[in-house]
Amino acid sequence: DGGITQSPKYLFRKEGQNVTLSCEQNLNHDAMYWYRQDPGQGLRLIYYSQIVNDFQKGDIAEGYSVSREKKESFPLTVTSAQKNPTAFYLCASSIPEGPYEQYFGPGTRLTVT
Amino acid sequence: AQSVAQPEDQVNVAEGNPLTVKCTYSVSGNPYLFWYVQYPNRGLQFLLKYITGDNLVKGSYGFEAEFNKSQTSFHLKKPSALVSDSALYFCAVLAQAAGNKLTFGGGTRVLVKP
Numbered sequence: 001d002g003g004i005t006q007s008p009k010y011l012f013r014k015e016g017q018n019v020t021l022s023c024e025q026n027l028n029h030d031a032m033y034w035y036r037q038d039p040g041q042g043l044r045l046i047y048y049s050q051i052v053n054d055f056q057k058g059d060i061a062e063g064y065s066v067s068r069e070k071k072e073s074f075p076l077t078v079t080s081a082q083k084n085p086t087a088f089y090l091c092a093s094s095i096p097e098g099p100y101e102q103y104f105g106p107g108t109r110l111t112v113t
Numbered sequence: 114a115q116s117v118a119q120p121e122d123q124v125n126v127a128e129g130n131p132l133t134v135k136c137t138y139s140v141s142g143n144p145y146l147f148w149y150v151q152y153p154n155r156g157l158q159f160l161l162k163y164i165t166g167d168n169l170v171k172g173s174y175g176f177e178a179e180f181n182k183s184q185t186s187f188h189l190k191k192p193s194a195l196v197s198d199s200a201l202y203f204c205a206v207l208a209q210a211a212g213n214k215l216t217f218g219g220g221t222r223v224l225v226k227p
Contacts, residue, residue: 004156006156031213033215040122040219040220041219042203042218042219042220043157043203043217045214045215048212048214050212050213056212058214088154090156090157092157094213096213098164099162099164100145100147100162100164100207101147101159101162102159103159104149104156104157104158105156106155106156107154107155107156109154
């Protein structure tokens with residue numbers, strides 16, 4: 001099966017702990033993205049990467065970090081500096097030269113207490 | 114900067130009736146427009162896109178959308194709604210000049226009643 005996998009589906013952490021969310025794709029897409037979804041606010045871009053070993057901040061990068069050491073993988077770390085980390089996190093990938101649409105993983109729901 | 118507006122938080126429609134979900138956009142240059150659907154606790158599924166060509170775009174599950182450049186709109190339509198179409202729908206615009214980033218609207222919840 002081709003697609004994007006995110007693990008785990010549900011994640012619980014104590015405040016002050018860093019946590020890493022996994023995103024893997026076998027679509028051979030160059031570009032990968034991380035979004036945060038909060039109720040009633042749609043999706044907001046955290047980080048994106050268009051090529052291995054390169055990534056850019058999105059609209060809400062503060063308190064998050066990423067790496068892109070392999071084409072297939074784009075893990076997101078939610079650090080203790082993120083003031084409100086409880087949210088639904090979605091990973092996506094695309095071919096930026098076209099056909100442009102992004103394909104999404106199933107998401108990880110992070111709850112920090 | 115690009116933006117997308119979905120003016121309705123929720124749309125209610127009876128099964129079998131036509132369904133329309135509204136979207137307007139603002140972007141520099143040619144608009145690349147997309148519709149996605151999200152079911153509870155799931156990722157987004159791609160429905161359709163407009164890049165160029167015919168203003169009426171057909172997509173998955175019987176959905177279609179009409180691109181209107183003068184009104185900067187890209188409304189999603191389905192001639193006959195099903196109860197299973199009940200979900201959250203997102204419109205998005207891609208800005209090539211901004212690293213191919215997608216900007217999403219706030220989403221419209223569709224409720225199809227039997």
